[in-house]
Amino acid sequence: MAHAASSGTPKFSSRLAFVMAAVGSAVGLGNVWKFPYTAGENGGAAFVAVYLLGLLFVAAPIFIAEVLIGRRGAASPPQALGSQAVEHGRTNAWRIPGLFGLVGGLLVMSFYSVIAGWTLDYMLTAARGMFSTFDAAGAEAHFDGLKASLPRLLLWQGLFMLATLGIVAMGVRAGIERAVSIMTPALGILLLLLVVYALIIGDADRAIRYLFAPDFSKLNADMALAAVGQAFFTLSVGIGGVMMYGAYLPKDASIFRASGMVVAADTAVALLAGLAVFPIVFAHGLDPEGGPGLVFVSLPLAFSAMPGGDILGALFFFFLLIAALTSAIALYEPTTAWLSERGVSRIKGTLIAAGGSWLLGLLSVFSFNIWQDVDPLGFIPSLQGVNFFGLITNGIDKLVLPLGALVISGFVGRVLTRKAVLEELNMRDGPLFRIWLFSLRWITPGVVAILFLVNIF
Numbered sequence: 001m002a003h004a005a006s007s008g009t010p011k012f013s014s015r016l017a018f019v020m021a022a023v024g025s026a027v028g029l030g031n032v033w034k035f036p037y038t039a040g041e042n043g044g045a046a047f048v049a050v051y052l053l054g055l056l057f058v059a060a061p062i063f064i065a066e067v068l069i070g071r072r073g074a075a076s077p078p079q080a081l082g083s084q085a086v087e088h089g090r091t092n093a094w095r096i097p098g099l100f101g102l103v104g105g106l107l108v109m110s111f112y113s114v115i116a117g118w119t120l121d122y123m124l125t126a127a128r129g130m131f132s133t134f135d136a137a138g139a140e141a142h143f144d145g146l147k148a149s150l151p152r153l154l155l156w157q158g159l160f161m162l163a164t165l166g167i168v169a170m171g172v173r174a175g176i177e178r179a180v181s182i183m184t185p186a187l188g189i190l191l192l193l194l195v196v197y198a199l200i201i202g203d204a205d206r207a208i209r210y211l212f213a214p215d216f217s218k219l220n221a222d223m224a225l226a227a228v229g230q231a232f233f234t235l236s237v238g239i240g241g242v243m244m245y246g247a248y249l250p251k252d253a254s255i256f257r258a259s260g261m262v263v264a265a266d267t268a269v270a271l272l273a274g275l276a277v278f279p280i281v282f283a284h285g286l287d288p289e290g291g292p293g294l295v296f297v298s299l300p301l302a303f304s305a306m307p308g309g310d311i312l313g314a315l316f317f318f319f320l321l322i323a324a325l326t327s328a329i330a331l332y333e334p335t336t337a338w339l340s341e342r343g344v345s346r347i348k349g350t351l352i353a354a355g356g357s358w359l360l361g362l363l364s365v366f367s368f369n370i371w372q373d374v375d376p377l378g379f380i381p382s383l384q385g386v387n388f389f390g391l392i393t394n395g396i397d398k399l400v401l402p403l404g405a406l407v408i409s410g411f412v413g414r415v416l417t418r419k420a421v422l423e424e425l426n427m428r429d430g431p432l433f434r435i436w437l438f439s440l441r442w443i444t445p446g447v448v449a450i451l452f453l454v455n456i457f
């Protein structure tokens with residue numbers, strides 16, 4: 001159980017509780033749903049290679065920096081940024097990117113909740129024994145039917161938001177810690193089982209080559225930006241969610257070590273998801289560039305071939321749903337915490353966050369049916385044919401999170417003093433620290449700036 005620290009800020013009870021909660025935030029639909037289809041849309045292994053490099057050298061250092069800002073500031077992201085900027089003789093305007101981060105969180109929730117809704121639908125579909133009846137055509141038809149049904153999409157999305165709202169409104173103590181520590185390992189175990197099965201019944205050779213034998217001639221700036229964006233997304237960095245976890249981390253826990261565990265667990269789950277999905281995709285002649293439906297068509301096919309597949313499928317989608325829920329918490333928490341600093345109750349604050357993301361979420365729901373072909377920015381040649389869902393997901397990965405990462409790297413790398421940073425990390429000014437600081441000062445800004453520029457021109 002978490003307990004109130006003397007300052008009054010609630011804290012996680014231990015480093016392990018923090019690691020579990022942060023793993024819960026990182027592991028979610030981004031790993032199991034988004035990673036495979038984004039890798040597929042971007043040609044496979046070259047994307048995966050850039051993604052892994054991006055994780056290690058760009059996103060992981062930002063994760064550590066975000067935890068640091070959060071723990072040192074012990075407040076919501078705008079407040080944590082503003083107060084530490086002032087303490088260092090800078091302007092309070094640093095709180096403004098923190099405010100953008102709050103909106104970013106609601107924007108992520110707007111589409112995240114739709115996909116989490118699909119997960120809920122699939123859990124029930126499996127529980128009704130339908131996976132075992134699926135062949136490739138049947139699985140595709142089922143998915144198409146779900147996308148076309150406004151009432152189902154709205155109901156599932158709404159239910160998911162209500163569940164998130166409930167947990168956030170209850171507060172960090174009761175909500176976050178409990179669910180994660182059992183469910184995330186359970187998801188990992190089922191995923192492992194799925195990988196073994198997929199490798200046996202699917203086209204293992206082709207899948208492994210597709211994911212791990214990069215053809216760097218396929219590399220281009222847009223794909224590299226998508227890969228780095230996915231690395232940010234999967235670690236939940238760039239919009240302040242990780243700062244909130246940092247704010248709840250006890251002072252004596254090592255930020256570096258805790259962060260390393262989160263990155264390792266998160267990467268493992270994403271790679272496992274890729275290894276579960278692509279053997280099936282190739283064996284059934286599905287299109288690896290099939291987009292957001294990839295996992296929802298391929299995995300039911302794996303379950304359909306498996307003894308007890310309906311029960312295991314239902315369990316899998318249940319655990320995935322919980323993984324989505326524990327990620328979604330970090331999307332409402334910053335807004336709720338910021339409003340509560342302004343005297344708005346947690347319940348009211350969470351309702352405001354949920355209401356905002358629900359309204360935005362309609363754009364994504366409609367993108368799968370009545371507004372499927374609406375491309376609001378179609379007058380820009382490169383955005384022709386991209387609907388709201390595409391704009392929001394791509395906008396998050398390729399614009400919002402990289403900009404957030406720039407702010408965070410600048411703040412820790414250049415605003416906070418070296419002494420303050422070392423103190424908070426509780427470590428020596430040794431090689432590890434220096435590599436990390438170098439990454440914040442030069443690699444992140446360099447990579448993001450180059451990718452932005454090359455993509456614009």
Ligand code: PFF
Pocket residue numbers: 025026027028029030031105108233234235236237239240241242327328330331
């Ligand atoms: N990291 C989560 C996932 O991979 O599913 C998604 C996410 C959660 C992104 C929270 C950003 C965030 F603040």
